Amino acid sequence: MIEVVQIAKSFESGAGRRRVRVPAVVDVSFTAPDGAITALLGPNGAGKTTTLRILATLMRPEAGQARIGGIDVTHDPQAVRAATGVLSDARGLYVRLTARENIVYYARLRGVPSAVAARRIGELAELLDMSALLDRRVDGFSTGERMKVALARALIHDPHHLILDEPTNGLDVMSTRALRRLLLQLRDAGKCLLFSTHIMQEVEALCDEIVIVAHGRSVARGSAAALRAQSGCATLEDAFVSLALAAPHAEHA
Amino acid sequence: MTAAWAVFAKELTDALRDRRALAIALAMALLSGPVVFALVSNLVSGIEERVQKREIVLAAQERAPTLVNFLQRAGATVVAAPADWAEQLRSGRLQNAVVVPPEDFEAKLARGETVTVEVAFDESHDRAQPLVSAALRTLQAFNRELGTQRLLARGVSPRVLAAIEVDERNLAAAQARGARLLFIVPWAALIVAIVGALAVAIDVSAGERERGSLEPLLMNPVPAWAIVLGKWAVVMLYSVAIVLLTLAGFLVSIRLITSETLAALMQLGARELWLFCAVLIPFAALMAAVNMLAATFGRTHKEAQTYVSYIAMAAQFSAVVPIFLTVRDTTWQLLVPSVAQLTVLMKALRGEPLSVFDLLLPAAVCATGLLACLYAQARLLTRESIVFSRG
Numbered sequence: 201m202i203e204v205v206q207i208a209k210s211f212e213s214g215a216g217r218r219r220v221r222v223p224a225v226v227d228v229s230f231t232a233p234d235g236a237i238t239a240l241l242g243p244n245g246a247g248k249t250t251t252l253r254i255l256a257t258l259m260r261p262e263a264g265q266a267r268i269g270g271i272d273v274t275h276d277p278q279a280v281r282a283a284t285g286v287l288s289d290a291r292g293l294y295v296r297l298t299a300r301e302n303i304v305y306y307a308r309l310r311g312v313p314s315a316v317a318a319r320r321i322g323e324l325a326e327l328l329d330m331s332a333l334l335d336r337r338v339d340g341f342s343t344g345e346r347m348k349v350a351l352a353r354a355l356i357h358d359p360h361h362l363i364l365d366e367p368t369n370g371l372d373v374m375s376t377r378a379l380r381r382l383l384l385q386l387r388d389a390g391k392c393l394l395f396s397t398h399i400m401q402e403v404e405a406l407c408d409e410i411v412i413v414a415h416g417r418s419v420a421r422g423s424a425a426a427l428r429a430q431s432g433c434a435t436l437e438d439a440f441v442s443l444a445l446a447a448p449h450a451e452h453a
Numbered sequence: 454m455t456a457a458w459a460v461f462a463k464e465l466t467d468a469l470r471d472r473r474a475l476a477i478a479l480a481m482a483l484l485s486g487p488v489v490f491a492l493v494s495n496l497v498s499g500i501e502e503r504v505q506k507r508e509i510v511l512a513a514q515e516r517a518p519t520l521v522n523f524l525q526r527a528g529a530t531v532v533a534a535p536a537d538w539a540e541q542l543r544s545g546r547l548q549n550a551v552v553v554p555p556e557d558f559e560a561k562l563a564r565g566e567t568v569t570v571e572v573a574f575d576e577s578h579d580r581a582q583p584l585v586s587a588a589l590r591t592l593q594a595f596n597r598e599l600g601t602q603r604l605l606a607r608g609v610s611p612r613v614l615a616a617i618e619v620d621e622r623n624l625a626a627a628q629a630r631g632a633r634l635l636f637i638v639p640w641a642a643l644i645v646a647i648v649g650a651l652a653v654a655i656d657v658s659a660g661e662r663e664r665g666s667l668e669p670l671l672m673n674p675v676p677a678w679a680i681v682l683g684k685w686a687v688v689m690l691y692s693v694a695i696v697l698l699t700l701a702g703f704l705v706s707i708r709l710i711t712s713e714t715l716a717a718l719m720q721l722g723a724r725e726l727w728l729f730c731a732v733l734i735p736f737a738a739l740m741a742a743v744n745m746l747a748a749t750f751g752r753t754h755k756e757a758q759t760y761v762s763y764i765a766m767a768a769q770f771s772a773v774v775p776i777f778l779t780v781r782d783t784t785w786q787l788l789v790p791s792v793a794q795l796t797v798l799m800k801a802l803r804g805e806p807l808s809v810f811d812l813l814l815p816a817a818v819c820a821t822g823l824l825a826c827l828y829a830q831a832r833l834l835t836r837e838s839i840v841f842s843r844g
Contacts, residue, residue: 258841292669
């Protein structure tokens, strides 16, 4: 389970006298239960990526708490990292290594025994339809192929929690379908999945729980049906627009 | 430690597959030896030959048959100066001094008057120095011979004029004579240690940021120091391998370029090569950490290149500072990396004895700097502005 309680984070922007603090996350709270797919839905710049980076332990929140599997992300980041797989905004792969070598590198960093890693790479390649790619160098891979390698890399240690930042960005229909299939399978296996997106269809097709984030705040949460009912709109898109617009703007300090 | 090992293995594979960087590094290591030795040996042997031949270049030699006669008796070769000798002197094509006797040379000589003989040379050509002094010495000998004859003719002993007698004793060791030029040899090795593994240092640091692979890498449950240690070990190994290759190139070159002058000037045998290794390996290890740390501030390869080039420049220039100092081999020189290495290596080449202190002090400074750099880099990798700003 992933729990986020009133976290806040701001960044410095500009230089010298014109330097200002820009709030990225003002007040975000939600819970992502096990055996479910939870989506952070929000427009660009709403604070989704910052929230995920805090959960990935690479940023410290200025206020509030975030816990993954009951462990506070600021208290024991190593334990949180060990229990979590992250497909970050940056998908960076090593282009002079093959897909398999890229994945094996992370397996070794996470202490996965090589026999186990080899077996899991076979399984993940099957699930993601990327067996033919495994022994090719990553240089020249398409966006979709890179995403598959990065996702396999994030899943190599069979994490209980999976965090994905806009996983379908730049993917074609076939890759998107392969990804959805995998996420549903992981959910059915009881994993806790959290991902961010701004694409409505994806959310409707995939998610059990939706958290709408706007201007750095979580403004509404519930299933797609519940959100439609709450806003009195017929489609999720209309519901999203009305809920996101109703949110108070973050004060710029 | 397992994690550091995993990082090391991956970065090594990655670095060895970077063919372009590998080709540049190999070319640098293999070429620097032959090029440096060809230059130095050409420089010293040319001068030596001409001084030995005792060539005296005379303009308008028909004006001074007495001088020509003296020169021939003294065993010097008289060479007629080319018509445009002034031009040739300035351009450096003519290195010898040109002796220009005046038109009334013989007439004044016969009358017993003092004759002014012009000796033209261009001081800005460093290599001309020994040739010029050779010419001046020969003229002085001519002067002495004539003066002695005149005194004897007047019944005065020439000893009256010899109030003192100068006996030159050059204290420089045989090998130290050419030392001014020899700094090029350790300097070349030093430059290789500084820049040999630059491409790798940039790739493992700024490269990770540019590719966007740093962020996912740091999401692994691995302490930052383990990542830094693994990366540094690869850069260090690469750098040391290139330094060793360069030294091997030196060894082959000095065998091939057989110049007696060079051999007399410089001691470069097995002992010196071991000293080169002992001095350069700690330095290469330090520079690996320094370059990596500097490159981490770059968001892209390009930006990182700017940062490391400042360091490379500072290290290369500071290394040659002691050459321009009047007092040699003081303790502070051993405390400054690159200055220390050049100082100690020059001592080794000059055949001077080295103390344990000469080797241990610079190595200790390198080790301290190296640990500080690795620590700083591990801290840097936890900084949000480094992890999340991409090129």
